[in-house]
Amino acid sequence: MKVTVVSRSGREVIKGGIELHDEATVSDLQEAIHARTKKYYPSRQRLTLPMQAGIQGKPIVLSPKKKLVDYCDGNVKNLTVVFKDLGVQVLYRTLFFWEYLGPLVIYPIFYYFPVYKYFGYEGERVVYPVQTYAMYYWCLHYSKRIMETFFVHRFSHATSPLSNVFRNCAYYWTFGAYIAYYVNHPMYTPVNDLQMKIGFGFGLICQVSNFYCHILLRNLRNPNGNGGYQIPHGFLFNIVTCANYTTEIYQWLGFNIATQTIAGYVFLVVAALIMTNWALAKHRRLKKLFDGKEGRPRYPRRWVILPPFI
Amino acid sequence: MAGFLSTLRRIYLSLYNWTVFVGWFQVLYFAVKALREGGPTTVYGFVERPLQLAQTAAVMEILHGLVVISFAVGLVRSPVSATLPQIGSRLFLTWGILWSFPETRAHILVSSLVISWSITEIIRYSFFGMKEAFGFAPSWLLWLRYSTFLILYPTGITSEVGLLYVALPYIKASEKYCIRMPNKWNFSFDYFSASILALAIYIPGSPHMYQYMLGQRRKALSKSKTA
Secondary structure, X not given: OEEEEEEOOOOEOOOOOEEOOOOOEHHHHHHHHHHHOOOOOHHHEEEEOOOOOOOOOOOOEOOOOOEHHHHOOOOOOEEEEEEEEOOOEEEHHHHHHHHHHHHHHHHHHHXXXXXXXXXXXXXXXXXXXXXXXXXXXXXXXXXXXXXXXXXXXXXXXXXXXXXXXXXXXXXXXXXXXXXXXXXXXXXXXXXXXXXXXXXXXXXXXXXXXXXXXXHHHHXXXXXXXXXXXXOOOOHHHHOEOOHHHHHHHHHHHHHHHHHOOHHHHXXXXXXXXXXXXXXXXXXXXXHHHOEOOOOOOEOOOOEOOOOOOO | OHHHHHHHHHHHHHHHHHHHHHHHHHHHHHHHHHHHHOXXXXXXXXXXXXXXXXXXXXXXXXXXXXXXXXXXXXXXXXXXXXXXXXXXXXXXXXXXXXXXXXXXXXXXXXXXHHHHHHHXXXXXXXXXXXXXXXXXXXXXXXXXXXXXXXXXXXXXHHHHHHHHHHHHHHHHHOOXXXXXXXXXXXXXXXXXXXXHHHHHHHHHHHHHHHHHHHHHHHHHHHHHHHO
């Protein structure tokens, strides 16, 4: 069959189109496009079916594993696809590694090195036990994240735009420095011993739960499945859709209860808002997919992310 | 029900825009009066009240842009990314600099600030007021709305940045709005550093706002040609 590849403005991206055998997959098409244009490797290509004039809605994105014929409506000899360049892509693993490395390195700098004299605080610092535990807790958290990135998570889209590296690193690294500055400050005021123990204890339980949630999610993902979507189940997923975000948020709450800084709580609120946005989208997606029709199971009634609120 | 809500929205926005229009008209009127009677150093004293009222009322516009009721989208189409920096800088100057540090009030930049702002806002509010109340705005008003910013944004921004800079030594010397450590929430806030940060934001912020308005201008003026 002949595939015509056009840009969103209608211009032909590959002059003369591409000839492929009838059983070819979208992935084959992507490889062919890459062969004709050195710049556009497959993960940079977004291929959609042309939008019908006047019809609203989102364009249908071609899925790499499916066959091209699946997208032809009747005419199996010709297909037109719309091409969009997603820009330079990086692996999700790369993105996560750099964004998590920052906090892992930056926080101990404030703990170990005499940085505060550059802020005008001369002299020796008295270090409270809670500050030491906080540093260990923080580093454990980000080490865990990096470890999960390489050994636990299975990614549905392998890549993310390069610009996200700058945006995400700015977020993590700035907040990391902001919190580290206050918890390790020479004029830091610790909370009482019991509050510290409750905070770190609760936080650790949540971190372990969060790790278990990630293991469960990994095993959910069937690499050859239908886009990978299954109804999450097991452990906390039986009562809340995004139990992994739930445990992550509560883990930060534990850290803040123990360390008590406004900076830490601001980070908690911002992170919770971001995760809630993701959770709502995921919950909605799952409910739409598992609608109980045509033999599909129906998505059960569950909390989205933060029982008992939402 | 939908028709009733949309009429309510129209009445509300008409009242809002024309009321704030009157506020800014007063600012311009008193500013010119001050310049003629007392000279530039007296401008602030003449405009303080209407300026504070009209400018602070603009906080409503952030709400207008957001999801207000769960089943309604924002009342207006302006993106929060364009209204938030504008209102932020305006409120910062009005309350955080001019009201908080009287030493800045006699500066010549206060006159240019107040005149730039008031002319821009008079045009803007009457434009939106016309559209909400009467369904259209005359083409000369449309042109003014999308052209005067070409001069007034630079003069306004220069005045804002200039006044901020002038205020810096006074901010540093006073402890106003500063929170120091130690305290039980392990928090600190240094108003001087925050002001420097605000100044830094103008560097990417000003071109962003100007580009946004240029884009709006292109869209608005080309649409009126084909209409």
